[in-house]
Amino acid sequence: MQYSQNISSAAAKARQQFGKLNADLNEMVEGIEIIKSNLQEKKEVDRFERRTRSFAENTWARSLIEAKYLPSLIYQLFFSAAFLQCMLAFKSGQLTLGEVITYIGCLLG
Amino acid sequence: MLMMEQNYGHINKEAGEARSIKINVVHAYAQMRKWDAFNKSCESAFSSLNIPYLSLVYEEDFAEDKKVKSKTFKYLEVEPIKLNDPLQRTNPYRLEELIENYDEMMDYLTKKNVLSGRVKPALFGEVLKRYMDKLGMSVGKKNYSMKSTIAWITKQLLRFPLLTLLFFLSVAASVYMQTLSSVYLGYFFETLKLGDDKGMLRAVLLVLVVLTSAALLQWISTLSVLNIRLKVEKNIRNEIFSAFLNKKHDYLNTARTGDLLSIGTNELRSISVMFQPGLIMSLRSILFYFIPLFFLFLRGTTGRNGSFLYCSLRYLRCC
Numbered sequence: 001m002q003y004s005q006n007i008s009s010a011a012a013k014a015r016q017q018f019g020k021l022n023a024d025l026n027e028m029v030e031g032i033e034i035i036k037s038n039l040q041e042k043k044e045v046d047r048f049e050r051r052t053r054s055f056a057e058n059t060w061a062r063s064l065i066e067a068k069y070l071p072s073l074i075y076q077l078f079f080s081a082a083f084l085q086c087m088l089a090f091k092s093g094q095l096t097l098g099e100v101i102t103y104i105g106c107l108l109g
Numbered sequence: 110m111l112m113m114e115q116n117y118g119h120i121n122k123e124a125g126e127a128r129s130i131k132i133n134v135v136h137a138y139a140q141m142r143k144w145d146a147f148n149k150s151c152e153s154a155f156s157s158l159n160i161p162y163l164s165l166v167y168e169e170d171f172a173e174d175k176k177v178k179s180k181t182f183k184y185l186e187v188e189p190i191k192l193n194d195p196l197q198r199t200n201p202y203r204l205e206e207l208i209e210n211y212d213e214m215m216d217y218l219t220k221k222n223v224l225s226g227r228v229k230p231a232l233f234g235e236v237l238k239r240y241m242d243k244l245g246m247s248v249g250k251k252n253y254s255m256k257s258t259i260a261w262i263t264k265q266l267l268r269f270p271l272l273t274l275l276f277f278l279s280v281a282a283s284v285y286m287q288t289l290s291s292v293y294l295g296y297f298f299e300t301l302k303l304g305d306d307k308g309m310l311r312a313v314l315l316v317l318v319v320l321t322s323a324a325l326l327q328w329i330s331t332l333s334v335l336n337i338r339l340k341v342e343k344n345i346r347n348e349i350f351s352a353f354l355n356k357k358h359d360y361l362n363t364a365r366t367g368d369l370l371s372i373g374t375n376e377l378r379s380i381s382v383m384f385q386p387g388l389i390m391s392l393r394s395i396l397f398y399f400i401p402l403f404f405l406f407l408r409g410t411t412g413r414n415g416s417f418l419y420c421s422l423r424y425l426r427c428c
Contacts, residue, residue: 022374025350029369032353032361037153039146041354045347052346056339063335067328076324080317083297087313090301097301104294 003069010062017055024051082107131209134217156358171196262388265341272340276333280389283326284396288404290319330389338384345380349373 028035028044035044086103089095095103148164155162163184170177174195181196182189205211266273293315300308349372356364 021346022370025373026366026370028350029353029366032356033358035354036149036358039149041351044354045351048350049347052343056343060336060339063332067332070324070328072327073321073324076320077317080313080320083316084313087297087301087309091306091309100301101298 003065006065007062010058010065014055014058014062017051017058021048021051021055024048079107129207129209132214134210134214137214138217138221153358262383265344266337268344269337269340272333272337276330276337276389277392279326279330279333280392281396281400283323283330284393284400286319286323286326288397288400290316290323291401292404293319331385334385334389338381341384342377342381345377346373349377 024047028048035041083104086095086100090097090100152162152164154160161184163180165171165177165180170180177196178192179189208214293312297309297312297316300312353361353369353373
């Protein structure tokens with residue numbers, strides 16, 4: 001739940017920033033001749049750079065929230081736990097060698 | 110121009126040694142901006158009145174007599190004829206030789222972002238181009254080496270050397286760990302066959318450690334490539350934007366707004382996909398071919414799978 005709230009808030013920020021970025025690009029392309037004739041290129045470039053930086057920062061923040069949950073690490077930990085359980089089951093005679101191979105095959109698949 | 114202001118006039122080959130001057134960098138920058146604005150307004154006026162014009166850059170075009178003559182005849186739409194007088198630079202020296210505080214000027218221009226293409230340096234064309242080439246960039250249309258996709262990707266990656274190094278190391282290490290987990294899996298089956306309980310437990314623990322490390326390293330590599338992707342995306346976006354602004358009116362009059370927007374959004378997305386997940390997948394695929402080969406090589410030479418430490422030491426010795 002907490003994850004969902006955090007991620008949706010960060011994603012919304014990134015999306016808004018992307019919208020602003022595209023709106024700026026659209027406005028610039030539409031009015032490029034006015035910008036050029038008034039020699040406002042530097043100002044426009046600076047403004048656009050600020051937007052792109054902000055968009056990159058927001059996307060990075062969202063990715064960090066996603067990354068904190070480490071799904072691949074959780075998978076590997078559970079894989080190892082299942083592996084250990086399989087070994088114990090084999091040792092106690094509950095699984096045969098063929099069944100161990102099938103079990104590990106299922107885990108890897 | 111600045112030399113003439115200091116009463117140095119033209120220098121030609123017969124003049125002997127180059128006479129260098131010390132220039133006021135702030136003044137030079139102001140002059141560059143002034144002339145750049147003048148050139149732009151001329152170009153703009155000619156374009157809006159549909160008057161054809163010929164742009165010549167002294168440092169570039171007048172470097173070769175043939176080049177400038179050919180350009181001029183083509184522009185005038187007349188048959189080339191032989192001219193007695195050469196159209197070449199009267200000044201044979203490079204700006205590095207003529208300007209005492211050349212490095213100071215370059216530093217100043219870099220700080221002022223002239224070298225990132227915001228101001229088109231018409232007067233210092235050739236020198237700036239060389240300087241930008243040194244940095245792997247250029248002032249004109251092309252910002253990076255466009256010889257091949259690999260060259261372009263390499264140039265982009267080299268802009269963030271530490272992140273790139275972290276990315277490559279973490280990918281290599283994670284693939285190494287994943288391959289090692291398969292080795293220990295094999296070791297587990299061996300112990301299973303022999304009924305070696307201690308060995309089995311050790312194999313399971315080793316698989317746990319190796320897989321966890323692989324997952325952590327994979328996480329680091331994904332984050333580092335994501336960071337690279339975002340930075341590259343940001344830079345490309347800015348460069349596309351600057352490129353639009355530097356386009357001539359002729360181009361902007363004919364190009365559709367939708368096409369330009371598409372370049373700045375959709376096509377840029379394709380480039381970022383090439384970095385993530387494209388780059389990481391390509392690298393992992395290549396390494397997944399070579400690293401198991403390395404383990405097979407170890408197996409062939411030592412006749413055993415070996416521990417992680419043993420394999421690493423053996424690998425270092427091989428290198």
